[in-house]
Amino acid sequence: MEKKYFVTSAEMKKYDKTTIEHFEVPSLVLMERAALETAEEIEKRFKKGSRVLVISGTGNNGGDGIAVGRILMQRGYEVDFVLIGEQAKCSKETRRQLDIIAKYECPMKSKIESMEYDIIIDALFGIGLSRNVEGIYKNCIETMNDICGFIVSVDIPSGINADTGEVMNAAVKADITVTFAYEKLGHILYPGCEYCGEVLCKDIGITDESFLGEEPLVYSYADRYKEQAAALMPARNRGGNKGTFGKVLVVAGSRNMSGACELCARSAYRIGAGMVKIVTPEENREIIQKNLPEALLSTYSDAEKPEAWEVFSQDLKESMKWADCIVIGPGIGKSGTAHRLFEYTVKESAKDLVIDADGLNLLAESEELQESLRTAALREGRQIIITPHVAEFARLYGCKPEEVKKDIISKTKKLADRLCGTVVCKDARTAVAHYEERCVYLNVTGNDGMATAGSGDVLAGIIAGLLAQGGKGREAALTGVFLHGRLGDLAAEKTGRYAVMAGDLTEQLKYILSDEGKRR
Numbered sequence: 001m002e003k004k005y006f007v008t009s010a011e012m013k014k015y016d017k018t019t020i021e022h023f024e025v026p027s028l029v030l031m032e033r034a035a036l037e038t039a040e041e042i043e044k045r046f047k048k049g050s051r052v053l054v055i056s057g058t059g060n061n062g063g064d065g066i067a068v069g070r071i072l073m074q075r076g077y078e079v080d081f082v083l084i085g086e087q088a089k090c091s092k093e094t095r096r097q098l099d100i101i102a103k104y105e106c107p108m109k110s111k112i113e114s115m116e117y118d119i120i121i122d123a124l125f126g127i128g129l130s131r132n133v134e135g136i137y138k139n140c141i142e143t144m145n146d147i148c149g150f151i152v153s154v155d156i157p158s159g160i161n162a163d164t165g166e167v168m169n170a171a172v173k174a175d176i177t178v179t180f181a182y183e184k185l186g187h188i189l190y191p192g193c194e195y196c197g198e199v200l201c202k203d204i205g206i207t208d209e210s211f212l213g214e215e216p217l218v219y220s221y222a223d224r225y226k227e228q229a230a231a232l233m234p235a236r237n238r239g240g241n242k243g244t245f246g247k248v249l250v251v252a253g254s255r256n257m258s259g260a261c262e263l264c265a266r267s268a269y270r271i272g273a274g275m276v277k278i279v280t281p282e283e284n285r286e287i288i289q290k291n292l293p294e295a296l297l298s299t300y301s302d303a304e305k306p307e308a309w310e311v312f313s314q315d316l317k318e319s320m321k322w323a324d325c326i327v328i329g330p331g332i333g334k335s336g337t338a339h340r341l342f343e344y345t346v347k348e349s350a351k352d353l354v355i356d357a358d359g360l361n362l363l364a365e366s367e368e369l370q371e372s373l374r375t376a377a378l379r380e381g382r383q384i385i386i387t388p389h390v391a392e393f394a395r396l397y398g399c400k401p402e403e404v405k406k407d408i409i410s411k412t413k414k415l416a417d418r419l420c421g422t423v424v425c426k427d428a429r430t431a432v433a434h435y436e437e438r439c440v441y442l443n444v445t446g447n448d449g450m451a452t453a454g455s456g457d458v459l460a461g462i463i464a465g466l467l468a469q470g471g472k473g474r475e476a477a478l479t480g481v482f483l484h485g486r487l488g489d490l491a492a493e494k495t496g497r498y499a500v501m502a503g504d505l506t507e508q509l510k511y512i513l514s515d516e517g518k519r520r
């Protein structure tokens, strides 16, 4: 699988350092290449003679900016240079850039003197931003946003935290961001991604060799899969039958909640599972049979009564034996029966499990069930995938939802380790971690149209459908999350983001996989 990395500022600094010290590429060569790439993006968009303002800080980001200004000046642009901060504090490379433009007799100013430019080059802070922006720096960022001109941020918009995407008190709103070697997490996570404009990632000679064998922590699927989603699917056997394409058991729904089972089960079918059986209260029978006649059904009533449970649990045991994997949770509620169903499924089955929605809330309340899951994974080799949204995640983790959002990568990994499973932490950028893998997947497909009731049920069904077709827990989760986001993007292209509903996501499965096998 072809990957794309998102790096932290510490990782990027390490790769810079390795390139400079281990591979002996001079730092100024990297800076010149970064500046040339940025200047070329400006030349593509603006003609010679355009007015350019370069705003530099004292770090190497400022050095990049000064070099961009010098190159543009030499190519016929009218360039003004401003340095914010003390010259004496400039980094070695930035001082060198100052010396060069001094030789060309370009004056360096210490404040912005005109509010009219065609292009503003934002090189105040890059990935070295280490604290909140205050005083003259904050004023400068606000002024840049006020000047009427096209803003090009060098590496990352000044004021965005490169690791978390947070706005550090103030941040530049760029039209384009030209970054180098690898995209940083701050370009991808919210709100940072909304400040970048278009992100252009340029090769400046820092390559995967600079990892010296240790990959970056965070990755995603390469962009090409957005157009070639079918390449991620398990190969489909032309000689297969409904048994070989996998059997999914969906334990979902409660009284007045039949939609969750339907969305989940239909998605498992549409992703290619051979058979799907729904376990739900008897009250839901009629509506499910009407809306999803393809589903097999096993219903229960009065399950809180011991005799009724005795009979039904035998039936459930048979269903669990029949299935290749089980989804439990969508719409089951938190009643005594839901609790019993959940416990039975965790403890009495030997099959892979996808736990979603209320299943997660029940899990959060029981240390004993969490221990059972660890046993299921470690001793029985079952694959356990949990799919909490941020609030469910916070309940399981024992922290506040805001804390999850700030630190989604490491918290997702920690929970996966604790539960010995695959954790899908669902948010605008969903993270997926697996206990046996160091690296964490960060998803970049999807949009806010998917923030609509039931879209999580669709994801649970998709992941289960992939597991049933033989996927490993981790791959099923990654592929499921990526595809689910693509379905959201395609649905939004058709109707706009406001109108997207969960069922529309499943509907798009009819089209997205139609090129199966063609471009693998």
Ligand SMILES: NC(=O)C1=CN([C@@H]2O[C@H](COP(=O)(O)OP(=O)(O)OC[C@H]3O[C@@H](n4cnc5c(N)ncnc54)[C@H](O)[C@@H]3O)[C@@H](O)[C@H]2O)[C@@H](O)CC1
Binding pocket: 016, 017, 027, 028, 030, 031, 034, 057, 058, 059, 060, 061, 062, 064, 091, 124, 125, 126, 127, 128, 129, 130, 131, 132, 133, 134, 137, 154, 155, 156, 180
């Ligand atoms: N040779 C290299 O290492 C390369 C570095 N590159 C550039 O270098 C940048 C990173 O350079 P640096 O590490 O020097 O960092 P920056 O240029 O991002 O800024 C760091 C400076 O700002 C100060 N600072 C941090 N937060 C502040 C705040 N809130 N208020 C006031 N001052 C603050 C720091 O004390 C430090 O002096 C990258 O973003 C990239 O643009 C590129 O030229 C590629 C090659």
Ligand SMILES: Nc1ncnc2c1ncn2[C@@H]1O[C@H](COP(=O)(O)OP(=O)(O)O)[C@@H](O)[C@H]1O
Binding pocket: 357, 389, 426, 427, 428, 429, 430, 445, 446, 447, 448, 449, 450, 451, 452, 453, 454, 455, 456, 457, 458, 459, 484
């Ligand atoms: N702003 C957004 N951008 C991208 N994806 C989103 C956004 N908001 C929600 N989603 C996705 O939509 C799904 C919502 O799931 P969930 O909260 O479980 O919904 P429900 O419980 O109603 O089914 C998740 O997969 C989440 O990642």
Ligand SMILES: [K+]
Binding pocket: 061, 122, 123, 124, 125, 126, 153, 154, 155, 156, 157, 158
């Ligand atoms: K910048």
